Amino acid sequence: MIQAFGLTSDPRxxxxxxxxxxxxxxxxxxVTALLGPPGAGKTTALRLMLExxxxxxxTYFRGRPLHRIAHPSRxxxxxxxxxxxxPARTVRGHLRMLCAAxxxxxxxxxxxxxxxxxxSLREERLGTLSRGMDRRLGLACALLADPHTLMLDDPADGLSTRESRWLYGVLRAHATQGGTVLLTTxxxxxxxxxADRVITLDQGRLVADQDAADxxxxxxxxxxxxxxxxAARLAALLAKDARTAQRSVEIVREGGNRLSVYGSTCADIGELAFRHDVLVHQLADEIGDMGPRAAERQEGQAEATEIPGEAQGAGHSGHSEKSPGAPSPLPSLPPPISVRPAPSPLRPLRYELxxxxxxxxxFLTTAAVLVVSALIALVLARIGHTPQARLLAAWPRELPLPPAALGAGLLGALAFGDEFRHPALAADRGTVPRRLxxxxxxxxxxxxxxLSLAVLTVGCDAEVLYLVYGRELAEVPVDWLSLGVSWIGLVVGCAWAGVLAAGVFRSTTAGLAAVVAVPILVVPMVHKVLEGPGVRSAAGFPLRVREVLLMQWPFGGERYLAAGARVVAQxxxxxxxxxxxxxxxAYLLTTLRTRVR
Incomplete structure (x- = not known):
């Protein structure tokens, strides 16, 4: 059951x-329907209910507001x-990812x-789905966690009659099993x-709350x-004929050459027009909406007797319509609704994988990095005068970062950037989560x-150099341990910088820019600080660390610590x-700010 009280959006x-x-x-x-013309406030009402x-x-869902529910998607x-x-993800892959969430x-x-x-379409890409298939996938995402309540914004928009009938059949089956269904149309x-109950909105206000039969x-x-x-002549003839036959007929002039006739039939109107030689361009049965604004539209236009009891029927608008002067059961100023952050996935590691x-x-980024690294290594070997470590890493002095570090930074930036570009986690729960x-x-x-990219890059570069130039250029340097730690630390650090920057700035581009900014902006600043007057040199820091640690670590662990210290000292x-x-x-501050809010 859903209970909404005093929903009011902030005016702009x-x-x-x-x-x-x-x-x-x-x-x-x-099944409850929120009815109203475009701009009536239906979608805004749903978004307010969902915070x-x-x-x-x-808004209470079975007695609890949404932010008090431990697992809202359930x-x-x-x-x-x-x-x-x-758009490149498959239908099945998208749903399996949401299963982990x-x-x-x-x-x-x-x-x-x-x-x-x-x-039959489970291996299709999301970007290739038609409108009808996208609606079906959206319904599958809504049903995935077996929720009690379904909230759908104009679910049949753009669907054929057959697809709409199927969609409403599924919603009816959910309601029959005891669930709550709220949709807009x-x-x-x-x-x-x-629907079983129809709630009518007009210009942001509730004007009727009725059973479907009423x-x-x-x-x-x-x-x-x-x-x-x-039109004027035919309207007068219809009114005269209705008075003669003592029938209740209402004729509404809707502008131009159009009439809407209530209480008559196509046959009667056609025969009357034929007898009086009135040319008719259209004659068709319709079902019209006599909503709250229809009376205003028709005021002063009716040219025949009203249907008995119509005024009384049109005035009925359910128990929720307020009468003038009636005391309001709601407070004059309802409590504020604040936008809530989305909950983190229940199984984050499985979700991320x-x-x-x-x-x-x-996979494409990894392949491009390996190819570019191999080509750069070959060019550097041909030119000569390149240290062996930079040759194996394919890192010329002219580049701020090697291709492997740039590729790792891009993959890290995509890890959080795609969450904001394609917010699968925040489709119905607010902002993309920044949970720890x-x-x-x-x-x-x-x-x-x-780490895999760093190892593969060095291995591929060494193999290509061996095939083209022989064993001499593919030899492992003597100080391979410290160089290896430095290399892995650089690539992994760039990946983590991309992840954190994309999470803070909500953009893949900003994440990659933060990675490139390290050698271009941060390194010169560090140089300037370290080389300034009055600043002591950090030279010999790894040696002093080893001297402090007098005990020998098992399996030579002190060597790895010293290698890591050399990386930090660079x-x-x-x-x-x-x-x-x-x-x-910055990431932790944004996380704490969203939690406090």
């Missing part, structure tokens, strides 16, 4: 709020707009694909046909649409990826450590 500039003091209930086991938009009011399934997934077994992806009829006939009786009226160049392996960007569990998973996966290593520390602090 001098405009009135899109939703103004809206209260209603959606009961379990029933995705700033405003005021309260309580509320949401479909707002298109599925915000990576929701903490449900991976077989659930295949189960919901069976329900929505996408089994602009079509009154669709609302009357598919809605159909009082708001949907059969009529005959007539187009004729002699499926996210990274679900698209080919990482998700960060740790991304750092771990990006670190292992960078300008690039120190600058990278400084950048990582600053980015981590």
């Amino acid at each position: 500039k001098e405009l009135p709020p899109a939703v103004d003091d809206v209260s209603f209930e959606a009961h379990a086991g029933r 995705l938009q700033q405003g005021r009011g309260l 309580e509320v399934g949401v479909l707002l707009g298109d599925v915000p997934g990576h 929701a903490g449900v077994p991976v077989r659930r992806a295949d189960e919901v694909l069976e329900v929505v009829g996408l089994v 602009a079509d009154p006939k669709e609302a009357a046909r598919t 809605f159909s009786r009082t708001r949907l009226r059969p009529r005959v649409a007539v187009r004729t160049p002699h 499926r996210r990274a392996a679900g698209v080919g960007t990482g 569990g998700l960060l740790a998973a991304k750092l771990l996966v990006s670190g292992v990826t960078a 300008p690039v290593g120190g600058a990278l450590m400084l950048s990582l520390t600053a980015l981590l602090c």
Whole structure:
């Protein structure tokens, strides 16, 4: 059951709020429709209920606000707009990734694909799906965690009649099993046909809250649409004929050459027009919406007697319509609604692995790095005068960073940048999460990826140099341990800098820019600080560390510590450590700020 109290959006500039003091209930086991024309505030109401938009009011899902529910996706399934997934990800891969985020077994992806009829398209890319298939996938995402409540914004928009009938059949089945369904629509006939209760919004205000039967009786009226160049004459003839036959007929002039006739039939109107030689261009049965603004539109236009009892029926608008002067049961100023951050995945490491392996960007980047590194190594070997360590790393002095470090930084930036570009985690829960569990998973996966890339790059470069120039240029340097630690620290550090910067600045481009800024901006600053007057030199820092640690570590562990100390003592290593520390602090500050808010 959903209970919404006093939903009010924050107004923009001098405009009135899109939703103004809206209260209603959606009961379990029933389908409830929010009806209104475009701009009536239906979508804004849903976003306020889901705490995705700033405003005021309260919404309870089975007695609890959304931010008090431990696992919101298991309580509320949401479909707002298109599925915000990576266009290169497969349908099945996208659902399996969301399974890890929701903490449900991976077989659930295949189960919901069976329900929505996408089994045959499970290997299709999201970017190739039609509108109907995208709607089916959105419904599958909403059903994935088996929620009690479904909230859907105009789910049948752009669908064919057959697809719409199927969609509403699934929603009806969910309600029949005891679930709550709340959907929005602009079509009154669709609302009357598919919902058990219809809540009508107009210009941000609730104007009616009715059972579907009452809605159909009082708001949907059969009529005959007539187009004729002699609209005034035909209207007068119809009114005269109605008075003669003592029938209740209402004729509405809708501008131009169009008439809407209530209480008559196409046959009667056609025969009357034929007898009086009135030319008719259109004569058709229609179902019209006699909503709250229809009376204003028709005022002064009716040219026949009213249907008995119509005024009484049109005035009925359910128990939620407020009468003038009636005391309001809600406080004058409902509590504020603040945008809540999305919860982190319940299984962050599994989620991150499926996210990274679900698209080919990482594999293409790795292949491009290996090819470019091999080519640069060959060019450096041909030119000569390049130290062996830089030759194996394919790092000429003219480049700020080697291709492997740039590739690792790009992969790290994509790890968080894609969350903001294709926010699969934040489709229905607000901002992309910056929780420490998700960060740790991304750092771990990006670190292992960078480590693999560093080893593969050196191995491929050595193999290519051996094949082209012989064993001499492929020899391992004598101080391979310290060089290896420095190399791995550089590549992994660049990957982590990309992850943290993309998480802080919400952009892949900003993440990669932060990686490139280390050798271009931070290293010169570190040089300037260290070489300034009054600053003591850090030379001999690794040796002094070894002297302090008098005991010998098992398995020669002191050598690895000394190698790590050499990395930190280098300008690039120190600058990278400084950048990582600053980015981590910025990330933690943003995380704490969202939690306090």
